[in-house]
Amino acid sequence: MRNASTWWTGISVMAVATALLAAPAFAQDAGELKVSRGVVHIERSGQRLPAPAGMRVRQSDVVVTGADGSAGITFADASRLSVGPNSRLAIDKFAFDSTTHQGAFETSLEKGTLAAVSGNIVKQSPGAMKVRTPAAVLGVRGTEFVVRTGDGTN
C-alpha cells in the first residue's frame, strides 16, 4: 500500500509539474495579425472568426483566406509569416522562451501560398521551425522562403 501511495504521489507531482511547465506555452499568444486584406478568417475551436489586423493568434488556430485575401502575422519570436489568396495555414505548434530563445514552431500549409522570414527560434535552434504541406516537410535553418502547395485545383 505504501508503495502504491508513493507511486500515486509521484504521478500527481509529475502531473502538476507538467501542467505548470505547460501553462505558459498555452497561455501565451503565438503572435499577432499585422496585415489582413480581403476575406481573412481564423478557425479556432470549431468557430470561424473574422480576423482583422491586431487580432492575437494562438497555437491550433487555422488562418484561412478567400480568393482576394492575404494575411501577415508577426510571431512572439519575431518571425514573420504571410499567406496569399485561397490559402489555409494551421499553426500546429508554437512555443517560445523569451529568455533562452528555445522553442518550437510548426505549421501546416494545407493549401495556397506562404512566405516566411524566420526569427529567434531558428536563430537559437536551426531546424526548430517546420512547415508541412500535404506532400512534403520543409525544415528551416534560415531565413526567407516561400512555399506553394496545391493539387492542381487551386
Added chain:
Amino acid sequence: MARTDCSAGRLVLVALTALALGGCPRAPVVQPVATPAPPPPVAAPKPPPVRTDLFVVLPGADGKTGQVTVTQGGVEKVLSTPYAAARIDPSGRLESSTASPQEVRQTFGATVDALPPRPVSFVIYFLQDSAEVTPESRERAQALLAEVARRLSPEVVVTGHTDRVGTVEYNDRLSLQRAERVRAELVRLGVNPARITVEGRGEREPLVATPDEMPEPQNRRVEVSVR
C-alpha cells in the same frame, strides 16, 4: 398468391442454407446463396491529383541566403543558394529545381506583399551595474515613438541585456529590471502599456563578445523592438 410463392421461395432458401450448414437446422440463417451481387457501377477512376508544390529559398534582406531542407519520404533536398527550389513533379517525386525572380513575383507576389513590416530596433544603454539610462539614450526615445506612431498595430518588445559581470541568475534579474525601467519610461511617454512586452535575456546575447566577468558598457543595454 404472391405471398405463397414468396413463402415457398423462402422455404427453398432455408433448406439450401441448412444443407450448406451441414444439416444443422436449429438456427437457420438466411444468407445470399450462390449468385454474387452484381458489382457496383464502376465510377470512372479519378486521376490522381497532380501536386504543384513548390519550395523556394530567397535571398535575405541582409544579402545573405539562408538554408531550408525539403523532405518527402526518404528524399531530402537542401536549398541554400538564392532562388534554389524544390518541386513535386507530375509523377509525385520531389526534384531539385530553380525558380526565377519573375516566377516568384508571379506566384507569390500578393503573399510576399502581405508580410508584416520588418521590426525596427532601438538600443538604450545603461550605466554599470545600474538601471540608470545614459543621457544620449534618452534622446533616442523620440525616433522610437515616431516608429510606434507609424505602425498599424504596433507591439513594443523591450529586451534587457547585461555584460558578463555577475552570475547568470543575477544578470537575468538585472536585465529584467533594466527592461522594466525602460517600459515605465515608455508608458510615461505615452506608449499604451497593453502593447508593451518585457523580456530579460541576461548575459546571453552580448553585442561585444567578452570573457566572463569582463565589464563591457556596450553589453549593458536594452533593445526596444517595434514590430
